[in-house]
Amino acid sequence: MQFLSSNEADWERRHPVTLLFFLIAHLYVLVYMNGSVWLLIGLVGLLVLERRFPLGLTGVLLAFLVISMAPMLIGWDVSFNRIIRQLVQLATFLFGMVWVSRFLKLDRFLPLLAGWPRSTQLLFGAWALIPTMERAIRLSMKSHARNDWQEAIVVGIDSQRQEPVYRVPRSRRFEQHDLVPLAVLTGCFGATYGGWPLLWLLYPYLTKGGMRDALVIIRGYTRR
Structure with a gap:
């Protein structure tokens, strides 16, 4: 489990350009190379090990399967091989x-939009922060009383009476050490x-922290 932590700190230090290339490559793998059952098994295994x-x-998958087989009720021919293949891809x-x-957090791509119009920056920034805000709200609702939430809403509304200052952080320069994760x-x-x-x-686990954790785990097993 320690090795599967994916070392978010190492990912936070990666250059936005590297993250953009990873996102494009990941989408390509999922869209055009997603017919592999082994890839699906690997994803399910990692999500189970990470308890996510x-x-x-x-x-959703069961609903897709039921809808795909529904034409059988009116006597239509259904290809089970195609249904299974599409189910695996989905x-x-x-x-x-x-x-x-x-x-891979979407807000890490904000420095790439520094030269874009302010409306585009605001739109992407709000969209990128939705997953983080949803998680924070869900955790806060479990740990705080209802009265605290009501007071926080009032304070939040008052703070928005004036237009907030929105500033996109500048991207740092692409340095030589950024070529290593890009080459990997x-x-x-x-x-x-x-x-x-x-x-x-x-x-994602081939980071300095990930390799260090892996070596610790391997040494622990070899010493037994």
Whole structure:
């Protein structure tokens, strides 16, 4: 479990350009290379090990399966192979996006929009912060009383009477050490494109912290 922490701190230090390339490559893998059952099994296994398996999405998959087989009730021919293939593709995409959401935050791409119009920055910033705000609100509702929430809402409304100052942080310069994760990303994507989809699931854990944790775990097993 320590190795599967994906080392969010290392991901926070990565350059937005590297994160953008990873997002594009990840979407390509999920959309065009999602017919692999092994990739789906790997995603499900990682989500279970990280205790983040989305049980709610299983209802979506069951609904898709029921709707796909509904024409059988009126005597239509249904291809079970195509249904299973589409079900695997849908499950791979949904589970893949849930899996990547842990260490790839959309607000990390805000520095790339520094030269864009302010309305675009505000729109993307609000959209990117929705998952973080939803999680924070859910946790706060469990840990705070209702009266505290009512007071917080009043304070929040009062603070919005004046137009808030919104400033997009500037992106740091792309330095030489940023080429290392980009090179590893290229290698993992090449291996995945060559027919090894499970290697793509290893890339997020190939960080300094992840390798250090892996060595500690391996040494612990070898000393037993």
